[in-house]
Every structure is written in C-alpha cells, then in structure tokens.
Amino acid sequence: MVKHVLRASLVSSLSVAFMAGCTVTKSVNNAQQVAPTNTPKNIIMVVADGMGPAYTTAYRNYVDNAATPEIESVVFDDILLGNASTYPAKVSGYVTDSAAAATALAAGVKSYNGAIGVDVDKKPVNSVMHYAKTKGMRTGLAVTSQIVHATPASYIAHNESRKNYNEIADDFFDIRVNGEPVADVMLGGGTVYFKREDRSLLSQFVNEGYEYVDSYEGLSSIPAGSDVIGLFAPVALPAVLDDNRKDRLAYLTKHAIKHLENDKGYFLLVEASQIDWAGHANDVGSAMAEMHDLAQTMEYLREYVDTHPDTLVVLTADHSTGGLAIGAGGDYRWSPEYLHNMSASARTIAATMVDEDMPGEYAAKQLGLSLTSEELAMLDSVSNQDEETRYAAVKTFLDIKTNTGWTTTGHTGVDVEVFAFGAGATSFSGQIDNTDIAKTIFTLLDSSALNK
Numbered sequence: 001m002v003k004h005v006l007r008a009s010l011v012s013s014l015s016v017a018f019m020a021g022c023t024v025t026k027s028v029n030n031a032q033q034v035a036p037t038n039t040p041k042n043i044i045m046v047v048a049d050g051m052g053p054a055y056t057t058a059y060r061n062y063v064d065n066a067a068t069p070e071i072e073s074v075v076f077d078d079i080l081l082g083n084a085s086t087y088p089a090k091v092s093g094y095v096t097d098s099a100a101a102a103t104a105l106a107a108g109v110k111s112y113n114g115a116i117g118v119d120v121d122k123k124p125v126n127s128v129m130h131y132a133k134t135k136g137m138r139t140g141l142a143v144t145s146q147i148v149h150a151t152p153a154s155y156i157a158h159n160e161s162r163k164n165y166n167e168i169a170d171d172f173f174d175i176r177v178n179g180e181p182v183a184d185v186m187l188g189g190g191t192v193y194f195k196r197e198d199r200s201l202l203s204q205f206v207n208e209g210y211e212y213v214d215s216y217e218g219l220s221s222i223p224a225g226s227d228v229i230g231l232f233a234p235v236a237l238p239a240v241l242d243d244n245r246k247d248r249l250a251y252l253t254k255h256a257i258k259h260l261e262n263d264k265g266y267f268l269l270v271e272a273s274q275i276d277w278a279g280h281a282n283d284v285g286s287a288m289a290e291m292h293d294l295a296q297t298m299e300y301l302r303e304y305v306d307t308h309p310d311t312l313v314v315l316t317a318d319h320s321t322g323g324l325a326i327g328a329g330g331d332y333r334w335s336p337e338y339l340h341n342m343s344a345s346a347r348t349i350a351a352t353m354v355d356e357d358m359p360g361e362y363a364a365k366q367l368g369l370s371l372t373s374e375e376l377a378m379l380d381s382v383s384n385q386d387e388e389t390r391y392a393a394v395k396t397f398l399d400i401k402t403n404t405g406w407t408t409t410g411h412t413g414v415d416v417e418v419f420a421f422g423a424g425a426t427s428f429s430g431q432i433d434n435t436d437i438a439k440t441i442f443t444l445l446d447s448s449a450l451n452k
C-alpha cells in the first residue's frame, strides 16, 4: 500500500518533470541501435553523503508493502556491486569526514579530514572532473547542499579547509581548465557565496555566458546545452520534506544532463547531500525522506541508461553517519510506517508548533499520526521550551515510535556500498577502496578519449 503510494508519487513527479522540458525520451529502438560498450562516453558519479549500509536496508523496509509476506527489493538492490573502505589518510585515523572522503572519491588521493582537493601536504590534487574537462567533455554538478559544500567543492576547488566557503566559491570561477571554469553546469544552493559584497561571482559567470537561475521553474525554460549556474537557496536547499519539489534531486539531475549532453560526452557529479545532515541530527524522518529523493534519482538514471547505454553511473557513500540502527534498546521491532505521512520535517514541525493554540494536535497532524492523549500532552508540554529542545523532543518521539537507534551525532568508519550500472560498471565490483573509484574513472576517461 505504502509502496504503491510512493511509486505513484514517483511516476507523477517524473511526468511533471518530463513535461517541464526534459529532452529524454524512452525508446526501445534507440536502445537497440546503440550497442553496449565497456568504455563510457558519459560518466555520472552519484555520492550519497552519509549513506551507510543501514540506510539502504532501512529504506527497503520503509517502502516495504506490509500486505505481502516478502520485503520487496528497491532500486539499490538491483545495482549493488560491492563495498568500499572509507578511511582517510593515517594522520586522521579510521573515521573520515566528507572533505577527505570527497577528495579520495574525486582525485583518488587519501588526505586529512577537512581537506578540499589537496593532499596531506596541502598540495592541490586534480579531480576526475578537471580531467574530463581537459579531454573536451562537458562537466557539471547537481547537489542539494550549497554547491561549495565539501563533496562538490573537492571536485573543483583546492583549499586546506572545507570551512573557507568564500575562497572555495572563488575557485569555482578562478580555476581554469582549457580557459574555462571547471564546471559548465552547477545546480544546488549557495547564493550568499556567489553574490558577496567583496565580489559578485554571479555577475562574472553571467558575463562569461552562463545562464543564472534561482528557481526550479526558471531552470526548465533554459535552452538545452547552456552553461548554467542555478542557485535555488541562499545556503542549502530546504530539507526535502519541506521543499516544494519532493523529487528535487531527480529534477536537478535531469536538467543537468539536458545541458551537458554533447558529442564528446560529459562528467556529472550528483550528490544527495542531506542524508548526512539527517544522520548528524539523528532525524530518522528526514533520513528516509532524503533516501527517497535519492531513490527517485537512481530510478530516473536507470531509465536514462536504458536508452543511453554508453553512459556509466556509479553510486557510493562517502561514509556512514549517526550509527543508524534498525531496532534499538534490546527490542526486535522496527516500525518505519510511522514515517509515511509526514508533511514537514521534524525541525520545521518543532519550529512552527510554538505558534499554535494546540501544539500537540498540530504536531500530530504534521507528523501524520493519530496520537494518544498522553502523547499529545507530551508534545504540548515541550511547546514552551526553546527550539532545539522542541526539535529533540519531536525526534525522540519518532525514534520511540519507530524504535530507531543512533550511536553518534558524527560519522562512523564502516565500509559503504558501491553501486554501478551502464558502460564499464563491472570495474567497480568487489571489495575496493574509495580511492579506487577515482582511479578507475581516470582510466575510463583515458580509454574513452582514445576512442574518439
């Protein structure tokens, strides 16, 4: 039942996006004419920030059709190839942050936690995106964080610290490959870093021929093949539960592809940035909603590769976040159905309940739950606390309802899954290291160029 609801919403959201001007058409004939090859023309790297193995299992349970005895497989099950280790350079121990992991995934180099596209000696290391651009391919990124956040930053910038957002933004314009900025298409959040008092990078991009857009609707009207900087929020995009597009990552990905497709091929980085943030917050409602945003994106990419078998898609995580546990406190129960009808994120519910005459009733309605009078009284009782206390109370409430556990508000050092499909996908199977992913992409970019 739930699965059908989720699937139906996926279909309708994809239809909307197709009507909004996406150029992808599904054609059996097209698929038969283009022979599969082991050397990809196009490479799409998808990073699910914070998505340890517990997240993919939890997501399968979350969309399970409870009316059937089996637990149905999800898109991740169909494309799984292996595992990657994630540890950073020795100086940072066994547990990586997103910057060191992104530098490993982007450039194939282990570095220290906090490093953006630099090695342990703080020397710049070039990414597969730089390399693709030197090969004459088009390049882009589509993310749900600010575009200068650690993962996208490591594909473009070089900085000793992930926190230097303004310097990283400068690199997005100043670092040149073949005389052009590293990325032709940039979609995500982060206006404040590109429209500053000391420098308007946005004007510089526009003067250089980039289309600038600040709304999802505006994005759909830009002609295919444009250079685009699309910044849809001052910093990060809203949590998907609070966004007016429930398929925001699939939508951005489709539009990035529309502007990148060309005869010489393209490299696209996609990041589901906020799975990690839900993990840090120990917010299971947002964790599953952000996973669904990613799953819709992967469903779309599978359809895309069906008609474009010369395209490689690789998906992995940079690390796991929160120590998410499916079941907690010695109780062998997990009840994700309590997360199915949330109409806003726990953070937003906690922020807005304070203005309500009946905060408990209001929170219950937003959570999509019918609650006992004791539960309503508990939510009423937190409504006069400060916002962080209210947020913690709503999250704890969801944890108790679902019986979800967490061990940390940071990252854990567990291996992550590696998924791939399309041309050259088998190169990513087995137990590998996160640096192997970049190394293999460098090799594929070389053999791809030889074929042109």
Ligand SMILES: [Zn+2]
Residues within 6 Å of the ligand: 050, 098, 276, 277, 280, 321, 411
């Ligand atoms: Zn993180």
